Every structure is written in structure tokens, then in C-alpha cells.
Amino acid sequence: MSNRTPLMAGNWKMHHGPAAAARLAAEIGAAASSNQGVDVALFVPFVSLSAAVSAAGRRLQVGAQNAHERQSGAFTGEVSCAMLAEVCPLVLLGHSERRHIYGESSTLIGSKVATALESNLEVVLCVGETLDERESGATLEVVSAQLAAGLDSVGGEQVSRVTIAYEPVWAIGTGRNATPRQAGDACRAVRDWLRDRYGDAADVLRILYGGSVNPGNWAEIAAEPDVDGALVGGASLEAESFNRLIAISAAA
Known part of the structure; x- marks a missing residue:
């Protein structure tokens, strides 16, 4: 890893009610x-x-897994960024499950990012390709388009409050993981895109890898210079495994 402070972020998805969450x-x-x-x-x-x-x-920072793009209105079941800002400091947006299960477009996700930043939330923005897109050689094209839409309204003065999580969709919850080199290459490509857009600010922005991260594979991935931490799913659901990941990052 570089001199950027690594970030280990757990995504509990639809697990753990209040009692388990507190513990x-x-x-x-x-x-x-x-x-x-x-x-x-x-x-x-x-x-x-x-x-x-x-x-x-x-x-330990705590954040939400989603938010609505509007701040108020007749949107039954939704939660606004303004509401979240009263409770927590950050929000996860653009996760592949939001894109592929719920049909959220990159344009919609960009609107959510803009609203979150306006609400003084920090954002972790997820991008990543499917297996078909990777095998067809479209990874860079897909990820670049997601970045362009997701950060469309984000200026240089705001981008410091954004972290990017590269999550290859084909490696999420499948037990199949990108090799350290694949993870590093993808995160470097994200940084190159950010540098083209934001200049030297790209060198201080954190880029996470997310895709079946566990204590057995993390040390090698963490050694890649453009990987600044991880977005962790299943291995964050128990303290023992997630705390091991934290310790590995601290020693990297």
C-alpha cells in the first residue's frame, strides 16, 4: 500500500438487527x-x-448502504441523505446489487452522490464490471462510464470526500476472486481516470477492492500499490474475521 491510510469497510447488506449490530x-x-x-x-x-x-x-465510522436522490417528498419507504446526515457520516452508493437487482442506473447513482455530498456525507462509490463484460474486454469502458456518471456533478473541491470501491461483479459472493494483479490493475485504471479528471487529487483518493475478500487472500491484494483497502461483504459479518482483516491491513 502507499502512504494513503487504508480503509477497511464492511458491508453487512441485509444482516444484523440493532442488538447484533451493537455487539x-x-x-x-x-x-x-x-x-x-x-x-x-x-x-x-x-x-x-x-x-x-x-x-x-x-x-469506527458507521454508514448507510443506500439513500434516495431527493431530500424529501412522497417516496414511501425511502430515506434521504439529509436524514442520514443526522445519524451517520457516510453512505455507500452504487453497489452492484443496487445496480443489478434494483435497476439503478449510473445516472441515478450520480444524482445520489451529488445529494449526499450536498448533505455533508462522505461517499463510497462502487463501480465494477460483470463477467461477460470482463471476458469481452470491456472492463475499462464499463468502469469509466460508471465513474463519469457517478461523479458527473462532483467538482475538485468535493472529490476529497469520495472513496471509490472497485467491485468486480463476478467476484462478489461467489468465492471467486480477482488475482492480486487483476485487482491492482483495475484500481490503477480507476486512479488514472481520476487523475485525468481531477489531476493530482487522484493521488490522495482512496480506491478499495471488493470481491470475496477474506483473511486468506487479503494480504497479497493489499500489497498492490493502488489498492487502499477493501469493501468486505461476508467476512465483515463476524468480528473475528473482519478484525483479522483490519490487522492484516495494519501490518501491510
Whole structure:
């Protein structure tokens, strides 16, 4: 890794209600306090936000997994960025499950990013290609288009509050993982795109890898110079495995 502080971010998806969230956040928060060289975050279900925030301690950030692009209105079941900003400091946007299960377009995700930043939330923006897109050689084209739309309204003065998570869709929850070189090459391509758009600011922006990360494969991936941490799914659902990942990052 570079001199950018690594970020280990867990995405609990639709797991862990308030009681479990409080317990796990306390355990992970303790590990975050013991590993000062790593930033740690958890993206938790809406109903668990307050419990996790209360239990997290000083060094563990808690965020939401989604938000609406509008700040208020007749949108039953939705949660606005303004509401989230009263509870937590960051939000995950553009996850592949939002794109592919719920049909969220890159344009819509870009609107959410803009609204989140206007609400003083920090954003982790996910980008990544499917297996068909990778095998057809379209990875760079797909990821570049997602970045262009997702960051369409983000100026140079705002981009410092954005982290990019590269998540190859074919490696999420499948047990199939990109090789360290594939992960590093993709994250470097993301940084090159950011440099073209934002200049030297790209050198301080963090780029995460997300795709079946676990304690057995993380050390090699973490050694790639353009990989600045991970967006972790299944391995973040238990404190033991996620805390091992935090320790590996601290030692990298």
C-alpha cells in the first residue's frame, strides 16, 4: 500500500438487527482502536444505524448502504441523505446489487452522490464490471462510464470526500476472486481516470477492492500499490474475521 491510510469497510447488506449490530460494532470498534494505522467503517441496515453508531467508539465510522436522490417528498419507504446526515457520516452508493437487482442506473447513482455530498456525507462509490463484460474486454469502458456518471456533478473541491470501491461483479459472493494483479490493475485504471479528471487529487483518493475478500487472500491484494483497502461483504459479518482483516491491513 502507499502512504494513503487504508480503509477497511464492511458491508453487512441485509444482516444484523440493532442488538447484533451493537455487539459487533463494539467488538470491531475495539479492533479499530488497537490498529491506529487503518481507518475502519461499517455499512449497516437503516434500522441498525443508531445502535451501531452508539456502540462503535471513536475510531469506527458507521454508514448507510443506500439513500434516495431527493431530500424529501412522497417516496414511501425511502430515506434521504439529509436524514442520514443526522445519524451517520457516510453512505455507500452504487453497489452492484443496487445496480443489478434494483435497476439503478449510473445516472441515478450520480444524482445520489451529488445529494449526499450536498448533505455533508462522505461517499463510497462502487463501480465494477460483470463477467461477460470482463471476458469481452470491456472492463475499462464499463468502469469509466460508471465513474463519469457517478461523479458527473462532483467538482475538485468535493472529490476529497469520495472513496471509490472497485467491485468486480463476478467476484462478489461467489468465492471467486480477482488475482492480486487483476485487482491492482483495475484500481490503477480507476486512479488514472481520476487523475485525468481531477489531476493530482487522484493521488490522495482512496480506491478499495471488493470481491470475496477474506483473511486468506487479503494480504497479497493489499500489497498492490493502488489498492487502499477493501469493501468486505461476508467476512465483515463476524468480528473475528473482519478484525483479522483490519490487522492484516495494519501490518501491510
